[in-house]
Amino acid sequence: MIFSFKRVNAIFIKDWKDLQRNSYILFTLAIPLVFAAMLGRMNAATDVLSTYPINLALIIAGAFIQAAMVAEEKEKNTLRGLLLSPASTLEILIGKSALSGLMTILVIIGSIIFSGYTVPSLPLFSLSTLLGLVFYLATGTILGLLSRTVMETSIIGMPVLIIFGMSSMFKPMVENATLINIIELLPNEQLNQIWFGLSDGKGAADILMNLFILFLWVAVSFILTIVIYKKRRFD
Amino acid sequence: MENVIEVRDLEKSFQNQLALKKVSFQVRKGETIGFLGPSGSGKTTTIKILTAQLHATAGEVKVFGEPIAKLKDPIYMKRIGILTDNSGLYERLSIYDNLALYCDLYEVDKKRINEVLTTVNLIEESKKIVQKLSKGMKQRVTLARAMLHKPDLLFLDEPTSALDPVNTMHIHQGLKKLNEEGTTIFLTTHDMQEAETICDRVAFLHNGEISLIDTPENIKTQQSTSSISLLLRNNRKVVVQKDEAGAKEIYNYIKDGEIVTIHSDEPTLGDVFVKLTGRKLS
Numbered sequence: 001m002i003f004s005f006k007r008v009n010a011i012f013i014k015d016w017k018d019l020q021r022n023s024y025i026l027f028t029l030a031i032p033l034v035f036a037a038m039l040g041r042m043n044a045a046t047d048v049l050s051t052y053p054i055n056l057a058l059i060i061a062g063a064f065i066q067a068a069m070v071a072e073e074k075e076k077n078t079l080r081g082l083l084l085s086p087a088s089t090l091e092i093l094i095g096k097s098a099l100s101g102l103m104t105i106l107v108i109i110g111s112i113i114f115s116g117y118t119v120p121s122l123p124l125f126s127l128s129t130l131l132g133l134v135f136y137l138a139t140g141t142i143l144g145l146l147s148r149t150v151m152e153t154s155i156i157g158m159p160v161l162i163i164f165g166m167s168s169m170f171k172p173m174v175e176n177a178t179l180i181n182i183i184e185l186l187p188n189e190q191l192n193q194i195w196f197g198l199s200d201g202k203g204a205a206d207i208l209m210n211l212f213i214l215f216l217w218v219a220v221s222f223i224l225t226i227v228i229y230k231k232r233r234f235d
Numbered sequence: 236m237e238n239v240i241e242v243r244d245l246e247k248s249f250q251n252q253l254a255l256k257k258v259s260f261q262v263r264k265g266e267t268i269g270f271l272g273p274s275g276s277g278k279t280t281t282i283k284i285l286t287a288q289l290h291a292t293a294g295e296v297k298v299f300g301e302p303i304a305k306l307k308d309p310i311y312m313k314r315i316g317i318l319t320d321n322s323g324l325y326e327r328l329s330i331y332d333n334l335a336l337y338c339d340l341y342e343v344d345k346k347r348i349n350e351v352l353t354t355v356n357l358i359e360e361s362k363k364i365v366q367k368l369s370k371g372m373k374q375r376v377t378l379a380r381a382m383l384h385k386p387d388l389l390f391l392d393e394p395t396s397a398l399d400p401v402n403t404m405h406i407h408q409g410l411k412k413l414n415e416e417g418t419t420i421f422l423t424t425h426d427m428q429e430a431e432t433i434c435d436r437v438a439f440l441h442n443g444e445i446s447l448i449d450t451p452e453n454i455k456t457q458q459s460t461s462s463i464s465l466l467l468r469n470n471r472k473v474v475v476q477k478d479e480a481g482a483k484e485i486y487n488y489i490k491d492g493e494i495v496t497i498h499s500d501e502p503t504l505g506d507v508f509v510k511l512t513g514r515k516l517s
Protein backbone atom coordinates (compact mmCIF):
# COMPACT_ATOMS: atom_id res chain seq x y z
CA MET A 1 0.00 0.00 0.00
CA ILE A 2 1.34 3.43 -0.97
CA PHE A 3 1.11 6.05 1.77
CA SER A 4 0.68 9.57 0.38
CA PHE A 5 1.65 12.54 2.55
CA LYS A 6 0.16 14.76 -0.14
CA ARG A 7 -3.28 13.30 0.51
CA VAL A 8 -2.84 13.53 4.31
CA ASN A 9 -1.76 17.14 3.89
CA ALA A 10 -4.73 17.87 1.62
CA ILE A 11 -7.15 16.70 4.34
CA PHE A 12 -5.24 18.70 6.96
CA ILE A 13 -5.33 21.90 4.85
CA LYS A 14 -9.03 21.43 4.22
CA ASP A 15 -9.68 20.99 7.96
CA TRP A 16 -7.54 24.07 8.73
CA LYS A 17 -9.52 26.26 6.32
CA ASP A 18 -12.76 24.85 7.71
CA LEU A 19 -11.68 25.45 11.32
CA GLN A 20 -11.24 29.17 10.70
CA ARG A 21 -14.97 29.45 9.96
CA ASN A 22 -16.14 26.94 12.58
CA SER A 23 -17.19 28.91 15.64
CA TYR A 24 -18.30 25.78 17.57
CA ILE A 25 -14.81 24.26 17.40
CA LEU A 26 -13.05 27.57 18.13
CA PHE A 27 -15.26 28.16 21.17
CA THR A 28 -14.73 24.61 22.45
CA LEU A 29 -10.95 24.96 22.08
CA ALA A 30 -11.04 27.98 24.36
CA ILE A 31 -12.68 26.09 27.29
CA PRO A 32 -9.51 24.34 28.62
CA LEU A 33 -7.56 27.59 28.26
CA VAL A 34 -10.13 29.54 30.28
CA PHE A 35 -10.14 26.81 32.94
CA ALA A 36 -6.31 26.84 33.07
CA ALA A 37 -6.27 30.62 33.42
CA MET A 38 -8.80 30.46 36.29
CA LEU A 39 -6.76 27.78 38.05
CA GLY A 40 -3.60 29.82 37.60
CA ARG A 41 -5.25 32.81 39.27
CA MET A 42 -6.57 30.67 42.16
CA ASN A 43 -2.98 29.66 42.92
CA ALA A 44 -4.20 26.91 45.24
CA ALA A 45 -3.81 23.83 43.16
CA THR A 46 -3.71 20.38 44.70
CA ASP A 47 -1.81 17.58 42.91
CA VAL A 48 -4.84 16.51 40.90
CA LEU A 49 -5.86 20.06 40.10
CA SER A 50 -2.35 21.01 38.98
CA THR A 51 -2.42 18.50 36.10
CA TYR A 52 -6.16 18.77 35.45
CA PRO A 53 -5.82 21.54 32.81
CA ILE A 54 -3.62 19.18 30.76
CA ASN A 55 -6.11 16.33 31.16
CA LEU A 56 -8.94 18.67 30.23
CA ALA A 57 -7.05 19.88 27.16
CA LEU A 58 -6.56 16.26 26.09
CA ILE A 59 -10.20 15.32 26.52
CA ILE A 60 -11.79 18.51 25.17
CA ALA A 61 -9.39 19.33 22.35
CA GLY A 62 -8.19 15.79 21.67
CA ALA A 63 -11.31 13.68 22.05
CA PHE A 64 -14.31 16.04 21.75
CA ILE A 65 -13.01 18.22 18.90
CA GLN A 66 -11.92 15.13 17.01
CA ALA A 67 -15.34 13.54 17.64
CA ALA A 68 -17.15 16.65 16.39
CA MET A 69 -15.00 16.85 13.26
CA VAL A 70 -15.51 13.18 12.38
CA ALA A 71 -19.24 13.30 13.21
CA GLU A 72 -19.69 16.36 11.00
CA GLU A 73 -18.03 14.54 8.10
CA LYS A 74 -20.59 11.76 8.60
CA GLU A 75 -23.55 14.08 9.17
CA LYS A 76 -22.84 16.12 6.01
CA ASN A 77 -21.95 13.05 3.92
CA THR A 78 -18.45 14.36 3.21
CA LEU A 79 -16.71 11.33 4.73
CA ARG A 80 -18.27 9.32 1.90
CA GLY A 81 -16.43 11.53 -0.60
CA LEU A 82 -13.10 10.85 1.10
CA LEU A 83 -13.82 7.13 1.28
CA LEU A 84 -14.64 6.98 -2.41
CA SER A 85 -11.42 8.80 -3.28
CA PRO A 86 -7.99 7.14 -3.63
CA ALA A 87 -7.21 8.06 0.00
CA SER A 88 -6.58 4.96 2.13
CA THR A 89 -8.02 4.28 5.60
CA LEU A 90 -4.73 5.26 7.23
CA GLU A 91 -4.40 8.46 5.17
CA ILE A 92 -7.95 9.52 6.06
CA LEU A 93 -7.53 8.71 9.77
CA ILE A 94 -4.17 10.46 10.05
CA GLY A 95 -5.35 13.40 7.93
CA LYS A 96 -8.49 13.76 10.04
CA SER A 97 -6.48 13.57 13.29
CA ALA A 98 -3.67 15.91 12.27
CA LEU A 99 -5.43 19.20 12.94
CA SER A 100 -7.07 18.10 16.23
CA GLY A 101 -3.66 16.75 17.28
CA LEU A 102 -1.93 20.04 16.51
CA MET A 103 -4.69 22.07 18.19
CA THR A 104 -4.50 19.84 21.29
CA ILE A 105 -0.73 20.34 21.55
CA LEU A 106 -1.21 24.13 21.29
CA VAL A 107 -4.00 24.06 23.89
CA ILE A 108 -1.82 21.94 26.22
CA ILE A 109 1.04 24.45 25.87
CA GLY A 110 -1.41 27.30 26.49
CA SER A 111 -2.90 25.51 29.51
CA ILE A 112 0.55 24.93 31.00
CA ILE A 113 1.42 28.62 30.59
CA PHE A 114 -1.93 29.92 31.91
CA SER A 115 -2.12 27.52 34.90
CA GLY A 116 1.52 28.02 35.89
CA TYR A 117 2.22 24.26 35.87
CA THR A 118 5.91 23.40 35.99
CA VAL A 119 6.90 20.72 33.48
CA PRO A 120 9.18 18.33 35.41
CA SER A 121 11.11 16.48 32.67
CA LEU A 122 10.37 17.71 29.16
CA PRO A 123 11.32 14.52 27.21
CA LEU A 124 9.38 12.12 29.48
CA PHE A 125 6.51 14.55 29.91
CA SER A 126 6.30 14.97 26.12
CA LEU A 127 6.45 11.20 25.49
CA SER A 128 3.69 10.42 27.99
CA THR A 129 1.53 13.32 26.77
CA LEU A 130 2.01 12.19 23.16
CA LEU A 131 0.81 8.67 24.05
CA GLY A 132 -2.14 10.23 25.86
CA LEU A 133 -2.85 12.40 22.79
CA VAL A 134 -2.97 9.38 20.46
CA PHE A 135 -5.34 7.62 22.87
CA TYR A 136 -7.70 10.59 23.13
CA LEU A 137 -7.64 11.22 19.36
CA ALA A 138 -8.53 7.57 18.76
CA THR A 139 -11.31 7.81 21.37
CA GLY A 140 -12.59 10.97 19.68
CA THR A 141 -12.57 9.25 16.29
CA ILE A 142 -14.56 6.34 17.73
CA LEU A 143 -17.08 8.75 19.30
CA GLY A 144 -17.42 10.60 15.99
CA LEU A 145 -17.96 7.39 14.06
CA LEU A 146 -20.59 6.17 16.53
CA SER A 147 -22.50 9.49 16.43
CA ARG A 148 -24.90 10.40 13.64
CA THR A 149 -24.64 14.14 14.28
CA VAL A 150 -22.27 16.61 15.92
CA MET A 151 -24.83 17.17 18.69
CA GLU A 152 -24.91 13.46 19.42
CA THR A 153 -21.18 13.43 20.22
CA SER A 154 -21.93 15.43 23.38
CA ILE A 155 -24.39 12.77 24.58
CA ILE A 156 -22.33 9.74 23.58
CA GLY A 157 -19.19 11.47 24.82
CA MET A 158 -20.50 12.23 28.30
CA PRO A 159 -19.55 8.85 29.86
CA VAL A 160 -16.13 9.18 28.22
CA LEU A 161 -15.68 12.65 29.75
CA ILE A 162 -16.62 11.31 33.18
CA ILE A 163 -14.52 8.12 33.00
CA PHE A 164 -11.43 9.39 31.18
CA GLY A 165 -11.62 13.01 32.24
CA MET A 166 -12.95 13.22 35.78
CA SER A 167 -12.27 9.85 37.41
CA SER A 168 -9.06 11.13 39.02
CA MET A 169 -11.08 13.81 40.81
CA PHE A 170 -13.65 11.27 42.02
CA LYS A 171 -11.03 8.79 43.21
CA PRO A 172 -10.65 10.26 46.74
CA MET A 173 -14.40 9.80 47.23
CA VAL A 174 -14.38 6.11 46.22
CA GLU A 175 -14.05 3.52 48.99
CA ASN A 176 -14.43 0.31 47.00
CA ALA A 177 -10.93 -1.16 46.50
CA THR A 178 -11.75 -2.86 43.17
CA LEU A 179 -13.13 0.38 41.78
CA ILE A 180 -10.03 2.25 42.92
CA ASN A 181 -7.85 -0.37 41.19
CA ILE A 182 -9.84 0.06 37.99
CA ILE A 183 -9.61 3.86 38.16
CA GLU A 184 -5.87 3.59 38.66
CA LEU A 185 -5.54 1.66 35.42
CA LEU A 186 -7.33 4.32 33.37
CA PRO A 187 -5.16 6.34 30.93
CA ASN A 188 -5.79 9.69 32.61
CA GLU A 189 -4.73 8.21 35.93
CA GLN A 190 -1.64 6.70 34.30
CA LEU A 191 -0.76 10.14 32.97
CA ASN A 192 -1.26 11.66 36.40
CA GLN A 193 0.94 9.01 38.02
CA ILE A 194 3.66 9.68 35.42
CA TRP A 195 3.48 13.45 35.83
CA PHE A 196 3.37 13.32 39.66
CA GLY A 197 6.26 10.84 39.63
CA LEU A 198 8.33 13.10 37.42
CA SER A 199 7.55 16.06 39.70
CA ASP A 200 8.78 13.97 42.65
CA GLY A 201 12.09 13.43 40.88
CA LYS A 202 11.43 9.89 39.57
CA GLY A 203 13.19 8.77 36.40
CA ALA A 204 12.29 6.77 33.27
CA ALA A 205 12.72 3.39 35.01
CA ASP A 206 10.15 4.33 37.68
CA ILE A 207 7.45 5.22 35.18
CA LEU A 208 8.08 2.38 32.73
CA MET A 209 5.08 0.35 33.87
CA ASN A 210 2.80 3.41 33.57
CA LEU A 211 4.10 4.04 30.06
CA PHE A 212 3.50 0.39 29.17
CA ILE A 213 -0.11 0.49 30.43
CA LEU A 214 -0.62 3.74 28.55
CA PHE A 215 0.80 2.15 25.41
CA LEU A 216 -1.69 -0.75 25.80
CA TRP A 217 -4.54 1.77 25.94
CA VAL A 218 -3.17 3.38 22.77
CA ALA A 219 -2.91 0.02 20.99
CA VAL A 220 -6.43 -1.07 22.01
CA SER A 221 -7.99 2.29 21.06
CA PHE A 222 -6.17 2.29 17.70
CA ILE A 223 -7.36 -1.22 16.82
CA LEU A 224 -10.91 -0.33 17.93
CA THR A 225 -10.80 2.79 15.75
CA ILE A 226 -9.86 0.77 12.66
CA VAL A 227 -12.55 -1.87 13.36
CA ILE A 228 -15.31 0.69 14.02
CA TYR A 229 -14.20 2.82 11.06
CA LYS A 230 -14.51 -0.17 8.71
CA LYS A 231 -17.98 -0.92 10.09
CA ARG A 232 -19.41 2.58 10.42
CA ARG A 233 -17.76 4.59 7.65
CA PHE A 234 -20.73 4.35 5.24
CA ASP A 235 -23.32 5.50 7.84
CA MET B 236 -15.24 -4.74 -27.14
CA GLU B 237 -13.84 -4.71 -23.60
CA ASN B 238 -16.36 -4.77 -20.76
CA VAL B 239 -15.79 -2.21 -18.03
CA ILE B 240 -18.57 -3.56 -15.84
CA GLU B 241 -19.77 -7.16 -15.68
CA VAL B 242 -22.64 -8.09 -13.40
CA ARG B 243 -24.01 -11.62 -13.14
CA ASP B 244 -27.03 -12.73 -11.07
CA LEU B 245 -26.62 -9.83 -8.65
CA GLU B 246 -28.91 -9.93 -5.64
CA LYS B 247 -29.26 -7.57 -2.69
CA SER B 248 -31.65 -7.91 0.19
CA PHE B 249 -32.38 -5.56 3.08
CA GLN B 250 -33.92 -7.29 6.09
CA ASN B 251 -35.25 -10.19 3.99
CA GLN B 252 -36.67 -7.75 1.40
CA LEU B 253 -35.11 -8.44 -2.00
CA ALA B 254 -34.06 -5.09 -3.56
CA LEU B 255 -32.23 -6.59 -6.55
CA LYS B 256 -33.21 -9.90 -8.12
CA LYS B 257 -30.79 -11.77 -10.37
CA VAL B 258 -29.62 -8.62 -12.15
CA SER B 259 -27.19 -9.32 -15.01
CA PHE B 260 -25.69 -6.87 -17.50
CA GLN B 261 -22.44 -5.68 -19.04
CA VAL B 262 -21.21 -2.18 -19.79
CA ARG B 263 -18.78 -1.78 -22.66
CA LYS B 264 -15.82 0.58 -22.62
CA GLY B 265 -16.75 4.07 -23.85
CA GLU B 266 -20.47 3.45 -23.51
CA THR B 267 -23.03 5.64 -21.74
CA ILE B 268 -25.61 3.42 -20.11
CA GLY B 269 -28.67 4.63 -18.24
CA PHE B 270 -30.65 2.76 -15.62
CA LEU B 271 -34.23 3.98 -15.71
CA GLY B 272 -36.74 3.28 -13.03
CA PRO B 273 -39.01 4.86 -10.45
CA SER B 274 -37.91 5.52 -6.87
CA GLY B 275 -37.27 2.28 -5.02
CA SER B 276 -36.62 0.26 -8.16
CA GLY B 277 -33.03 -0.52 -7.14
CA LYS B 278 -31.07 2.05 -9.19
CA THR B 279 -29.16 3.59 -6.28
CA THR B 280 -28.59 0.16 -4.71
CA THR B 281 -27.00 -0.98 -7.99
CA ILE B 282 -24.66 2.04 -8.06
CA LYS B 283 -23.73 1.59 -4.41
CA ILE B 284 -22.80 -2.05 -5.01
CA LEU B 285 -20.83 -1.17 -8.14
CA THR B 286 -18.87 1.44 -6.16
CA ALA B 287 -18.23 -0.85 -3.17
CA GLN B 288 -20.43 1.17 -0.81
CA LEU B 289 -22.71 -1.83 -0.28
CA HIS B 290 -22.01 -5.55 -0.27
CA ALA B 291 -24.01 -7.75 -2.63
CA THR B 292 -26.04 -10.54 -1.07
CA ALA B 293 -25.30 -12.83 -4.02
CA GLY B 294 -23.93 -12.75 -7.54
CA GLU B 295 -20.74 -11.66 -9.23
CA VAL B 296 -19.67 -8.07 -9.90
CA LYS B 297 -16.54 -7.10 -11.80
CA VAL B 298 -15.32 -3.60 -12.55
CA PHE B 299 -12.33 -3.19 -14.90
CA GLY B 300 -12.26 -7.00 -14.98
CA GLU B 301 -11.55 -7.23 -11.25
CA PRO B 302 -13.79 -8.30 -8.35
CA ILE B 303 -15.43 -5.39 -6.57
CA ALA B 304 -13.26 -5.81 -3.43
CA LYS B 305 -10.24 -4.65 -5.45
CA LEU B 306 -11.94 -1.30 -6.07
CA LYS B 307 -10.75 -0.04 -2.68
CA ASP B 308 -7.22 -0.06 -4.05
CA PRO B 309 -6.27 3.61 -4.76
CA ILE B 310 -5.14 2.59 -8.28
CA TYR B 311 -8.74 1.66 -9.11
CA MET B 312 -10.35 4.48 -7.18
CA LYS B 313 -8.37 6.95 -9.29
CA ARG B 314 -10.09 5.55 -12.38
CA ILE B 315 -13.58 6.06 -10.99
CA GLY B 316 -15.73 9.15 -10.48
CA ILE B 317 -18.88 9.02 -8.38
CA LEU B 318 -21.86 11.30 -7.89
CA THR B 319 -24.42 9.78 -5.54
CA ASP B 320 -27.67 11.12 -4.17
CA ASN B 321 -25.92 12.13 -0.96
CA SER B 322 -22.50 13.31 -2.08
CA GLY B 323 -21.65 15.98 0.48
CA LEU B 324 -19.68 19.19 0.15
CA TYR B 325 -17.76 21.17 2.76
CA GLU B 326 -20.31 23.90 3.43
CA ARG B 327 -17.93 26.42 5.03
CA LEU B 328 -15.41 26.21 2.18
CA SER B 329 -15.55 27.84 -1.25
CA ILE B 330 -16.33 25.90 -4.41
CA TYR B 331 -12.66 26.25 -5.39
CA ASP B 332 -11.40 24.92 -2.03
CA ASN B 333 -13.78 21.94 -2.22
CA LEU B 334 -12.41 21.03 -5.62
CA ALA B 335 -8.80 21.80 -4.63
CA LEU B 336 -9.02 19.09 -1.94
CA TYR B 337 -10.03 16.52 -4.53
CA CYS B 338 -7.29 17.71 -6.93
CA ASP B 339 -4.79 16.77 -4.23
CA LEU B 340 -6.51 13.49 -3.37
CA TYR B 341 -6.54 12.43 -7.04
CA GLU B 342 -3.17 14.08 -7.79
CA VAL B 343 -4.68 16.30 -10.49
CA ASP B 344 -3.33 19.72 -11.53
CA LYS B 345 -5.46 22.52 -10.04
CA LYS B 346 -5.77 24.05 -13.53
CA ARG B 347 -8.42 21.40 -14.11
CA ILE B 348 -10.73 23.18 -11.62
CA ASN B 349 -11.49 26.00 -14.08
CA GLU B 350 -12.18 23.48 -16.85
CA VAL B 351 -14.78 21.54 -14.87
CA LEU B 352 -16.33 24.72 -13.47
CA THR B 353 -16.78 25.96 -17.04
CA THR B 354 -18.46 22.65 -17.92
CA VAL B 355 -20.96 22.96 -15.09
CA ASN B 356 -21.43 26.69 -15.70
CA LEU B 357 -20.03 27.82 -12.33
CA ILE B 358 -16.77 29.48 -13.31
CA GLU B 359 -17.96 32.91 -12.10
CA GLU B 360 -18.90 31.51 -8.69
CA SER B 361 -15.68 29.66 -7.83
CA LYS B 362 -14.94 31.83 -4.75
CA LYS B 363 -18.46 31.50 -3.35
CA ILE B 364 -18.92 29.64 -0.07
CA VAL B 365 -20.89 26.42 -0.63
CA GLN B 366 -23.30 27.27 2.21
CA LYS B 367 -24.63 30.14 0.08
CA LEU B 368 -25.31 28.08 -3.03
CA SER B 369 -28.70 26.84 -4.22
CA LYS B 370 -29.45 23.11 -4.33
CA GLY B 371 -28.93 23.04 -8.08
CA MET B 372 -25.56 24.81 -7.82
CA LYS B 373 -24.42 22.36 -5.14
CA GLN B 374 -25.39 19.51 -7.42
CA ARG B 375 -23.27 21.04 -10.17
CA VAL B 376 -20.30 21.33 -7.81
CA THR B 377 -20.56 17.63 -6.86
CA LEU B 378 -20.78 16.78 -10.53
CA ALA B 379 -17.69 18.90 -11.24
CA ARG B 380 -15.94 17.04 -8.43
CA ALA B 381 -16.85 13.66 -9.96
CA MET B 382 -15.46 14.75 -13.35
CA LEU B 383 -12.35 16.46 -11.98
CA HIS B 384 -9.88 13.63 -12.60
CA LYS B 385 -11.30 12.61 -16.01
CA PRO B 386 -12.23 9.15 -14.72
CA ASP B 387 -12.31 6.08 -16.94
CA LEU B 388 -15.66 5.19 -15.41
CA LEU B 389 -18.16 7.71 -14.08
CA PHE B 390 -21.12 6.74 -11.90
CA LEU B 391 -23.89 9.32 -11.74
CA ASP B 392 -26.97 8.89 -9.59
CA GLU B 393 -29.68 11.24 -10.88
CA PRO B 394 -27.12 13.83 -12.09
CA THR B 395 -29.60 16.49 -13.18
CA SER B 396 -32.48 15.89 -10.78
CA ALA B 397 -32.31 19.37 -9.20
CA LEU B 398 -31.31 21.36 -12.27
CA ASP B 399 -33.15 23.73 -14.58
CA PRO B 400 -33.22 23.04 -18.37
CA VAL B 401 -30.32 25.42 -19.17
CA ASN B 402 -27.98 23.85 -16.65
CA THR B 403 -29.18 20.37 -17.57
CA MET B 404 -28.11 21.15 -21.14
CA HIS B 405 -24.69 22.31 -19.90
CA ILE B 406 -24.26 19.09 -17.95
CA HIS B 407 -25.33 16.93 -20.89
CA GLN B 408 -22.83 18.70 -23.15
CA GLY B 409 -20.09 18.20 -20.53
CA LEU B 410 -20.93 14.52 -20.14
CA LYS B 411 -20.94 14.00 -23.91
CA LYS B 412 -17.52 15.66 -24.16
CA LEU B 413 -16.19 13.49 -21.33
CA ASN B 414 -17.65 10.40 -23.03
CA GLU B 415 -16.00 11.37 -26.34
CA GLU B 416 -12.69 11.58 -24.47
CA GLY B 417 -13.14 7.95 -23.43
CA THR B 418 -15.03 7.99 -20.13
CA THR B 419 -17.57 5.21 -19.69
CA ILE B 420 -20.70 6.59 -18.01
CA PHE B 421 -23.14 4.67 -15.86
CA LEU B 422 -26.07 6.84 -14.83
CA THR B 423 -29.40 6.38 -13.16
CA THR B 424 -32.31 8.62 -13.94
CA HIS B 425 -36.05 8.75 -14.06
CA ASP B 426 -35.87 11.42 -16.76
CA MET B 427 -36.57 9.58 -20.02
CA GLN B 428 -35.57 12.66 -22.03
CA GLU B 429 -32.17 12.60 -20.39
CA ALA B 430 -31.79 8.90 -21.14
CA GLU B 431 -32.70 9.44 -24.78
CA THR B 432 -30.33 12.43 -25.08
CA ILE B 433 -27.13 10.97 -23.69
CA CYS B 434 -27.42 7.19 -23.34
CA ASP B 435 -26.18 4.66 -25.87
CA ARG B 436 -28.20 1.97 -24.06
CA VAL B 437 -30.83 2.06 -21.37
CA ALA B 438 -32.01 -0.57 -18.91
CA PHE B 439 -35.47 -0.54 -17.38
CA LEU B 440 -35.28 -1.44 -13.72
CA HIS B 441 -38.52 -2.38 -12.05
CA ASN B 442 -38.94 -3.98 -8.62
CA GLY B 443 -35.26 -4.89 -8.58
CA GLU B 444 -35.28 -6.60 -11.97
CA ILE B 445 -34.10 -5.53 -15.40
CA SER B 446 -37.13 -5.84 -17.63
CA LEU B 447 -35.45 -4.56 -20.80
CA ILE B 448 -32.00 -3.42 -21.89
CA ASP B 449 -31.22 -2.04 -25.35
CA THR B 450 -30.54 1.15 -27.29
CA PRO B 451 -33.29 3.81 -26.98
CA GLU B 452 -33.91 3.56 -30.73
CA ASN B 453 -34.35 -0.23 -30.68
CA ILE B 454 -36.65 -0.06 -27.67
CA LYS B 455 -38.87 2.53 -29.30
CA THR B 456 -38.86 0.82 -32.69
CA GLN B 457 -39.67 -2.60 -31.24
CA GLN B 458 -42.55 -1.20 -29.25
CA SER B 459 -43.92 1.13 -31.91
CA THR B 460 -47.26 0.56 -33.58
CA SER B 461 -47.53 0.37 -37.35
CA SER B 462 -49.54 3.57 -37.66
CA ILE B 463 -49.03 7.24 -38.50
CA SER B 464 -51.03 10.09 -36.98
CA LEU B 465 -52.07 13.08 -39.05
CA LEU B 466 -53.53 16.38 -37.94
CA LEU B 467 -55.57 17.94 -40.76
CA ARG B 468 -56.57 21.52 -41.41
CA ASN B 469 -60.09 21.24 -40.03
CA ASN B 470 -58.47 20.02 -36.76
CA ARG B 471 -59.38 16.48 -37.64
CA LYS B 472 -57.06 13.72 -36.44
CA VAL B 473 -56.51 10.76 -38.71
CA VAL B 474 -54.55 7.58 -38.08
CA VAL B 475 -53.36 5.61 -41.10
CA GLN B 476 -51.50 2.32 -41.34
CA LYS B 477 -47.93 2.06 -42.60
CA ASP B 478 -48.92 0.21 -45.74
CA GLU B 479 -49.69 0.94 -49.40
CA ALA B 480 -53.21 2.15 -48.66
CA GLY B 481 -51.94 4.40 -45.90
CA ALA B 482 -49.28 5.84 -48.20
CA LYS B 483 -51.92 6.66 -50.82
CA GLU B 484 -54.12 8.29 -48.19
CA ILE B 485 -51.23 10.45 -46.95
CA TYR B 486 -50.35 11.34 -50.56
CA ASN B 487 -53.90 12.55 -51.17
CA TYR B 488 -53.90 14.67 -48.02
CA ILE B 489 -50.56 16.24 -49.02
CA LYS B 490 -51.79 16.86 -52.55
CA ASP B 491 -54.88 18.63 -51.19
CA GLY B 492 -52.76 20.67 -48.77
CA GLU B 493 -54.72 19.24 -45.82
CA ILE B 494 -51.90 18.15 -43.51
CA VAL B 495 -50.92 20.37 -40.54
CA THR B 496 -48.69 17.82 -38.71
CA ILE B 497 -47.60 14.24 -39.32
CA HIS B 498 -46.13 11.83 -36.73
CA SER B 499 -45.10 8.22 -36.76
CA ASP B 500 -46.68 6.66 -33.67
CA GLU B 501 -43.38 5.91 -32.00
CA PRO B 502 -43.62 5.60 -28.24
CA THR B 503 -41.36 7.51 -25.85
CA LEU B 504 -39.18 5.53 -23.45
CA GLY B 505 -41.66 6.53 -20.76
CA ASP B 506 -44.53 5.01 -22.76
CA VAL B 507 -42.59 1.76 -23.18
CA PHE B 508 -41.75 1.68 -19.48
CA VAL B 509 -45.40 2.10 -18.50
CA LYS B 510 -46.42 -0.55 -21.03
CA LEU B 511 -43.90 -3.06 -19.70
CA THR B 512 -44.22 -2.44 -15.98
CA GLY B 513 -47.55 -0.75 -15.45
CA ARG B 514 -45.78 1.98 -13.48
CA LYS B 515 -44.86 5.56 -14.26
CA LEU B 516 -41.20 6.63 -14.05
CA SER B 517 -41.57 9.58 -11.69
